[in-house]
Amino acid sequence: MPNEAINLVKLAYPLGLGLAAVGSAYGLGRAVSAAMDAIARQPEASGKIQTAMIIGCAFIEALTIYALISIFLVRFGG
Amino acid sequence: MPTINASEIPQGEAARSGHDGPAAAPPGRPSDNSHSIPAHGAEGDPAAHGRDRGAGPDPGGGGEPAGGHGGGEAPELENLWNILAKSPLNKEGTATHQVIKHFDPYVEDPTQASLHKMNQNVFFSFISVGVVWYVLWLAMRRRAMIPGRLQSAVEMVVETLSNLFLGILGEKHGRRYLPFLLALFLFILVNNLLGLVPFMKSSTSLFQSNIVLGLCVFLYVQYSGLRYNGPKRYFLHLLGNPKGAVMWLMSPLMLVLEVLGELIKPISLSLRLFGNIMGEDILLGVFAMLGILITGALLRPVGIEHVWLGIPLHFPFLFLAALTSTIQALIFSLLSCVYILLMLPHDEEER
Numbered sequence: 001m002p003n004e005a006i007n008l009v010k011l012a013y014p015l016g017l018g019l020a021a022v023g024s025a026y027g028l029g030r031a032v033s034a035a036m037d038a039i040a041r042q043p044e045a046s047g048k049i050q051t052a053m054i055i056g057c058a059f060i061e062a063l064t065i066y067a068l069i070s071i072f073l074v075r076f077g078g
Numbered sequence: 079m080p081t082i083n084a085s086e087i088p089q090g091e092a093a094r095s096g097h098d099g100p101a102a103a104p105p106g107r108p109s110d111n112s113h114s115i116p117a118h119g120a121e122g123d124p125a126a127h128g129r130d131r132g133a134g135p136d137p138g139g140g141g142e143p144a145g146g147h148g149g150g151e152a153p154e155l156e157n158l159w160n161i162l163a164k165s166p167l168n169k170e171g172t173a174t175h176q177v178i179k180h181f182d183p184y185v186e187d188p189t190q191a192s193l194h195k196m197n198q199n200v201f202f203s204f205i206s207v208g209v210v211w212y213v214l215w216l217a218m219r220r221r222a223m224i225p226g227r228l229q230s231a232v233e234m235v236v237e238t239l240s241n242l243f244l245g246i247l248g249e250k251h252g253r254r255y256l257p258f259l260l261a262l263f264l265f266i267l268v269n270n271l272l273g274l275v276p277f278m279k280s281s282t283s284l285f286q287s288n289i290v291l292g293l294c295v296f297l298y299v300q301y302s303g304l305r306y307n308g309p310k311r312y313f314l315h316l317l318g319n320p321k322g323a324v325m326w327l328m329s330p331l332m333l334v335l336e337v338l339g340e341l342i343k344p345i346s347l348s349l350r351l352f353g354n355i356m357g358e359d360i361l362l363g364v365f366a367m368l369g370i371l372i373t374g375a376l377l378r379p380v381g382i383e384h385v386w387l388g389i390p391l392h393f394p395f396l397f398l399a400a401l402t403s404t405i406q407a408l409i410f411s412l413l414s415c416v417y418i419l420l421m422l423p424h425d426e427e428e429r
Contacts, residue, residue, distance in 0.1 A: 051242070058409040062346065065353030072356065 013071045020067035027060045199281035206268040206281070239263060243415050247422075251306075255418050258298055263411035266291070270355055270403030273362075274396055280403075283356040292348030295414045300340070303421030311423070316340075343417055347410055354406045358399040365392035 035053035039046045217232040225233060243259050244252045266282065273280030281287045304312050318325065318332030325332075370388035 054405060055409060055412055058350065058405065062350040062353075065350055065357065068357055069349060069353045072360075 013074070017064070017067045017071060020064045024060050024064040028057055031056045031060060198279070199284050199287050202272060202279055203269065203281040203287065205278070206265060206272050209268050209272075210264045236260060239411075242412070246412070246415050247419055251422065255302065255415070259411050259415055259418075262291075262295070262414060263407055266351065266410055267404060267407040270407055271400065273355065273359055274399055274403075280355055280359065282351055283359045285352055288348035288352040291351070291410070292344035295347060295417070296340075296344035299343075299414070299417045299421055302418055306422055315421070315423075343413075347413055351406050351410055354402055358395070358402055361395055362392045362399060365395055366390070 031053060035049055038049045042049075213228075214232060217229045220226075222229065239260055240256055243256060246252075247255060269282045269287075270280050272278045273283060282291075303315070307315065314320070316333055316336045317329040318336060320326045320329045320332070366388070369391035372391070373388040
């Protein structure tokens with residue numbers, strides 16, 4: 001393949017990762033805003049709410065991490 | 079993942095165009111470790127030979143990454159074994175060389191690279207196990223009713239985690255799963271944080287260690303489900319607890335779905351941990367390399383060729399890495415706890 005085509009194909013990975021990041025940013029925003037509302041309604045339960053929020057955020061974040069891992073595995077042959 | 083060499087920093091477009099794609103790239107380090115200036119095909123820039131190989135200790139902590147890269151390799155901070163392998167101590171035939179050859183990933187040919195790389199990570203896993211065991215042993219040497227400082231600190235950590243896990247698993251049945259979960263959390267935490275210590279590397283930043291951890295969790299969850307439920311109820315749980323003719327008809331489909339779900343869970347656990355820790359490792363490596371590049375570029379007009387130190391640009395990311403390490407260890411153990419909960423029968427939830 002000519003060089004320009006290869007460079008275009010190599011652009012695909014960061015673009016895909018950016019898309020995954022957009023999705024996870026939206027999901028994380030919703031999760032954290034729901035947690036904020038819950039803490040505002042009942043501040044004494046903030047410990048449990050915070051724990052649950054962290055767990056939920058890790059789940060959502062993991063999907064972007066999967067996209068990042070695929071980039072590493074293909075590019076660096078891990 | 080191979081570390082980076084200072085003498086291969088591409089000085090301009092001429093050096094950059096000599097790189098091949100990732101599939102055809104030669105490994106970034108020479109196969110013989112006794113030379114200080116590697117001769118690479120694409121990086122024949124004479125100005126690059128003036129750079130050091132990054133073997134000097136950096137007061138900024140985190141080890142000195144030797145910058146530059148061949149096509150297709152992620153930069154990484156130096157750890158103990160890479161520095162030893164590149165140092166002049168590593169001559170053929172000495173005992174040092176035998177030891178280093180066992181741990182260093184780049185002496186043999188690339189088809190054996192993963193086995194030797196695993197040895198390096200096994201060594202750092204042993205270090206983390208030693209740290210955990212030593213701290214706990216120090217704390218519990220004299221079990222006083224009025225605890226001293228270390229004992230109360232350890233008790234605080236263990237008690238917080240125990241309350242968290244028992245809150246999920248239930249007070250009655252949860253106690254027998256606590257040792258595994260606590261050991262998992264402490265091991266992963268120390269492993270992650272070990273990557274931030276100078277000259278060390280976190281063994282969770284490599285794929286093999288994380289898959290092993292996921293496999294341990296998988297085996298333990300299935301074993302505890304089998305032991306608690308008995309084989310018959312365990313299999314019924316895999317079929318989806320069918321009650322009635324319709325559910326019995328659907329049960330093969332449920333079996334496939336449940337088995338897939340059980341297999342996917344440890345894979346997702348380990349991939350999450352691996353991605354986070356390796357990502358932060360590469361982040362630290364790239365920013366440290368950027369610091370060295372900037373210093374070199376700033377000092378070049380002055381005429382200083384040998385750049386041994388650099389601006390430690392990766393310092394803010396050390397805090398981010400510490401936070402991420404702790405959170406990921408917590409997530410791993412919490413999710414294992416939830417998977418154990420899912421294996422236990424659901425109708426006995428009296429907390």
